Amino acid sequence: MKRLAIYAHFDASAQVARHVVYHLEQLIQLGFSVWFVSNSKITPADQTALARLCERVLVRENVGLDFGMWQHALADGDLSSLDELLLTNSSIIGPLQPLAPLWSRPEVADCDFWGLTDNDELNHHLQSYFMVFRRPVLQSPRFAEFWRAVLPFRDKLQIIRSYEAGLTCWLQESGFKWKAVFPQREIWPFF
Amino acid sequence: MKRLAIYAHFRNSPAVAGHVFFYLQQLAELGFQICFVSNSEISPASETALKKNCERVIVRENIGLDFAMWQRGLAEYDWSQFDELLLTNSSIIGPLQPLAPLWARPEIAECDFWGLTDNNELQQHLQSYFLVFRQRVLHSARFRDFWRAVLPYKNKSLVIFSYELGLSNWLEEGGFVSRALFAQKEIIAMYRRRRGIWRKYHDYYLYLTLRGRSRNVSVIFPHYLLERGMPFLKIALLRESPSFMKPPEAFAVIEKSLLPADAIAELRQEFPLVNGRLK
Numbered sequence: 001m002k003r004l005a006i007y008a009h010f011d012a013s014a015q016v017a018r019h020v021v022y023h024l025e026q027l028i029q030l031g032f033s034v035w036f037v038s039n040s041k042i043t044p045a046d047q048t049a050l051a052r053l054c055e056r057v058l059v060r061e062n063v064g065l066d067f068g069m070w071q072h073a074l075a076d077g078d079l080s081s082l083d084e085l086l087l088t089n090s091s092i093i094g095p096l097q098p099l100a101p102l103w104s105r106p107e108v109a110d111c112d113f114w115g116l117t118d119n120d121e122l123n124h125h126l127q128s129y130f131m132v133f134r135r136p137v138l139q140s141p142r143f144a145e146f147w148r149a150v151l152p153f154r155d156k157l158q159i160i161r162s163y164e165a166g167l168t169c170w171l172q173e174s175g176f177k178w179k180a181v182f183p184q185r186e187i188w189p190f191f
Numbered sequence: 192m193k194r195l196a197i198y199a200h201f202r203n204s205p206a207v208a209g210h211v212f213f214y215l216q217q218l219a220e221l222g223f224q225i226c227f228v229s230n231s232e233i234s235p236a237s238e239t240a241l242k243k244n245c246e247r248v249i250v251r252e253n254i255g256l257d258f259a260m261w262q263r264g265l266a267e268y269d270w271s272q273f274d275e276l277l278l279t280n281s282s283i284i285g286p287l288q289p290l291a292p293l294w295a296r297p298e299i300a301e302c303d304f305w306g307l308t309d310n311n312e313l314q315q316h317l318q319s320y321f322l323v324f325r326q327r328v329l330h331s332a333r334f335r336d337f338w339r340a341v342l343p344y345k346n347k348s349l350v351i352f353s354y355e356l357g358l359s360n361w362l363e364e365g366g367f368v369s370r371a372l373f374a375q376k377e378i379i380a381m382y383r384r385r386r387g388i389w390r391k392y393h394d395y396y397l398y399l400t401l402r403g404r405s406r407n408v409s410v411i412f413p414h415y416l417l418e419r420g421m422p423f424l425k426i427a428l429l430r431e432s433p434s435f436m437k438p439p440e441a442f443a444v445i446e447k448s449l450l451p452a453d454a455i456a457e458l459r460q461e462f463p464l465v466n467g468r469l470k
Binding site for chain 2 (some may be wrong): 122123145146148149150151153154155157158161162165166169170173
């Protein structure tokens, strides 16, 4: 099982927090190769330390937010060789409980891509801080097409509208099934 | 001055409506080269008639709405050969008054791209039924990048979020300046100024029914827009819409317009009124 995680990092003071390193370590223990992309100017010392954990460390100009970072990393990736791709970012702290059990939950048994939480603002979509894509999606030209069509907007809301809401919609229109492990309607029954 | 117009068309029947032919003819008279792109089937008779004013007629699969149609049309041209690009679509009826004076208005003197109305729902943007891009935008790499990144979504709201809002946003982030000829702010100010307090109180019910779309002035306040020289009505106004203009009033406006009689008769047939109300 070949697994790749692309971690999109941003920190206003260009630090790599300890919890970030912990998250990366946990992913590696699960068998993920990790590519670390940062939109912050992290120090050469931090880059060297990260390079010991991660297969690739990319530091880039601060444009396009997380979708710009994932796009940048995916441009050098060969998706067809992967069994699973995880896109995640530094907006979360954890794991606070073990990660591995997520993969064996019945909620995600029967789908092509999944995440932790969904949101029905705009379009009903998967929130992008943790998204797992399986082989059918990774091998589809529609997935590559999506990533070629990501523009580096500076406006965060536009990134959310175009790409966070867009990615779920685009893959759903391509016939892929998706699940949230913690669906909004179960957490908040008034929706 | 070389001008290109790309007209994005959709209709439930393969016959192209008379008001569409009239609009295309008016654009041709303004010197536009016209590329007609349709997401719906076109009858052979209509296609022949279209070719009188349009140098290209393209029929494609019904996905991606107007933005995918414009993208398809734009792919046919070398943009550097043109001084101006107009993107427009079949969601409007007109021109009800002459188009040419729009280009001479002071509101748009100093800008890189302009449209007729803007909307600040979610975010300030130009509404995409009529958009004019000048050389500086048309010849820029940034404009090209935008069109390379348009995906054919089936979902209408995603096309609006990503592309109607995205286009204004992308160009403005690139330093280009936009203008709406009939700025939402001013149209809403007209309403506030002119509508008496009691009428506003009665409007409250309409206001509630409109909430979501309450700021879309092209649907809600067409009478103020027309007064300011707006040359079009949204087709939605001939159906029941949350608007201060009901279909009978919209037809009255159309009757007094530049639109030819046969095009009006056809609209009456397509949107029949019974006892002055929508059937």
